[in-house]
Amino acid sequence: MTTADKRGAITLPPAIDQGDRERLQKTWEPRTGFIGWITSVNHKTVGKRYIATALIFFLFGGLEAGMIRLQLSRPDNGILGPDLYNQIFTMHGTTMMFLFAVPIMTAIGIYLVPLMIGARNIAFPRLNALGFWVYLIGGGFLYVMFFMNTGPDAGWTAYTPLSGPEYGFGKRVDIWAQMVTFTEISALIAALEIITTIFKMRAPGMTFSRLPLLVWAQLVTAFMVMFAMSSVATGSIMLAADRLIATHFFNPAEGGDVLLWQHLFWFFGHPEVYIIFIPALGMVSQIVTTFTGRPVFGYPVVVTALIATAVIGFALWVHHMFATSVHQLGESFFTAASTMISIPTGAQIFCWLATIWLGRPVWKTPLLFVIGFIVVFVMGGLTGVMLASVPFDLQAQDTYFVVAHLHYVLIGGAIFPLLGAFYYWFPKVTGRMMSERLGKWNFWLLFVGVNVTFFPMHILGLRGMTRRIYTYSDAMGWGTLNLIASVGAVIIVASMAVFAFNLFWSLRKGEAAGANPWNADTLEWATTSPPPPYNFVDTPVVIGRDGLWDYGDEFPVITGLHTDRPEVLITSVMTAEPRYRHEAPSPTFAPLVMGVLIGAMLIAGVFTPWGLVYGTAFIGIPFYMWAWPDKREHERNLREENEKRLEKKEAA
């Protein structure tokens, strides 16, 4: 046990000498430079890569949104023709949902979860690295094809038969379906790792009742990914098969059913919204805790609400399909479920408000974004309850009312918390604070911009403006409100420019942060900023739900992990008692090679079914690389086993 100052910078345990730290550094980051970067299996390196890539896709998705607003800013506008417009709105939806929102929420989990639970690395780090390469190649492939005018144009929902072989011309939809396959692989990989990490690698003492709320949120989300992704995987494979090898899953002429696609898609698509939203709720909980100086009021309520949201989230998908004609009993069921899901989220909002009321709020930018989240998101939540009603939904479905609703929910429910999270965790990741002044500009511009852009869309939808139209006539009377919405988009762009500038400026010129600049309670703040490759010199021991705040003057740690090899501590699932030491895999090229080969196989699979057949054979190569045992490691283990046996003999 060593002492640490609870408030200021953590004094690192002196029991470990500088030599140990150097050894750890060498063990966990044996190769530096470009080779080290590209072969890295460290969760922080991979997490940062993921976040940066997702932000680039966010930029692309935002530019596409800007072009949509430009085209719709006045009636009978001719800037974009229908073909390009349809590609652009499809790319906007696809990018934001598949390539930005889900990956960035996962990426933040990959970066933060091991730190927050006091682990040295994520479980299955090589798989983790592979997940990133697959995601990068999939997203890159989509954009390369888009720039070659082969972007998908059937909407991000790709309804059959519009996306089917008869009406979806060329390779456009095939590329979309294959991009979905890429993101499925990476999302499933990340979910698998996050679940395993949380179940088996928590610091001693961190039972489930002491789990930080963001970790809970990531755990719940990972389970949702497992169930939801399997559904869209089935759907996208069937769609690809219909298009590539002439199966007839969605062809009514041959006994298929076009609605089957909608069921498979929305059984994924609706939970997807919660896959984006639940991690954001976790971020809000962490921010509220830190900036009110007290734990979130009603921890059990918040955890139950997260789980309830995840469960109910799988019982809503048909509310996207009310206009297809649903049996009346079915309609009532899905209406009731869609109404019910507002209760757990409402309960969480009440808990956060109570926390702010009880605590001593410090109005830094992250907390400001939490307030923005409440103000914007509640609006989207209320229109969501309205849309749960079948008769009203039949008026509003596929109009700009729904566009307004979904942007209020996703921008309010995900972008605001995410930006708050950037301001909150940036000092941990980079060691520097982001500018507060720019942060406030960023917040207010976004807040105003979002409302100016999306509020008028409610009215446009009620006045009959349908979604996904590239033009409208002056006679419809939609011109003014559309112009206002486009002006709002300019304000959002300004806000994002401030954010981007703040990121780059703070990276170079930001104030040095220290280990725990906000006096937060969770374990990621118990190490230096940025954290070393091994995260913690010694594994912390958790003694209460409030993490660092429970420690007083003592900073309990558990020692005994080797410093000369990358060892992680495995603990029991329920009680988080130390079980055994596990040697984590070392950096290797294998994930990159495998990612490239999987990419080549899937891309070839767009053009010929044989791509998949030959590709499967080639993947055997990196698989061998991956699993090939290290000779020195093996010899060392044998030697140690012998020594132990000898010791035992002598003792006997």
Added chain:
Amino acid sequence: MKHSRAAVLLACCTSACSGFDRQSAVDPAGPQAESIEHLFVFMVVIAVVVYIAVIGATIAIIRRRKATDEDPRSPSREASAARAIKLAIGVVVPVLFVLLVYDFSVGRSVNAMTNTPMLTVELTGHRWWWEVQYEDPIPQNRVRTANEMHIPVGRPVNVKLASHDVIHSFWVPNLAGKKDLIPGHVNEVIIQADKPGVYRAQCAEFCGAQHANMSMMVVAESPERFSKWIASQRQVPAPPVDTLAARGQTVFEGGQCAMCHAVASTRAAASIGPDLTHVASRLTIAAGTLKNTTANLGGWIVDPQGIKPGVDMPSNALSPTDLRALLAYLRTLQ
């Protein structure tokens, strides 16, 4: 026929000068849309009250001044926070139940069958136009038209929905909620207009390049006027008398037109594009995209790809005399 159209136009000039009533879900003209609008208003009121309550509470919490010695973890204050949360949830849940019950009752009423004999219209979606057929037990009394549906005021109309290609959605916001036209499925929606007027309908499910320009007019008129209209639609157009129009018919039957379009009692009998038997009586052309004027019709025939890029209709390079003749012929198809 001409004056009935003018009357309709006159009737709707009071509400909009664009040739149709404002396409709007909150400006109902029939019982279905009206009961939905009532539900909507009720929900908006509830939503506004809830929103004000939540935002008001948030502002009050933000502005609260705190005593410096206050313990943020004091149990006494936690108990009152718990009470407030329980109260808030205790209010929200019953409100949601009230909404549910009201919503279910509206949902059932808009689909209810009535004793009034319904008019049945078969609506088939095509990329990117609407095929409209009036059912009748006597086969030759069936009426087929396109992109325009006339309905009698005060009588429920059962619209049977089918699709020829991809999924479309039929939506006349002033009359009722939308319903999808799905290949391989048959859907039905009941609409009814209580006020005469021209209500615009638009395809609400993304269906490809010209989804934006796939609309139609639902013309609600008095039962007498409707009977007159349907009787006129049953008539076969007389062969043109003037020579220019007669030449136009030759152009129509001998050129590209007849490969896709039909005009009853002529050699043009294809069914790929809209039936043009009474094209001159319609309010719009190109699925609600253009007003039905001779100039617009000429522009549409010559350059449909310029007006609706991606549409199936090819451009027609007609000589000026042929075009004039063709237009003269089409104007006779009342």
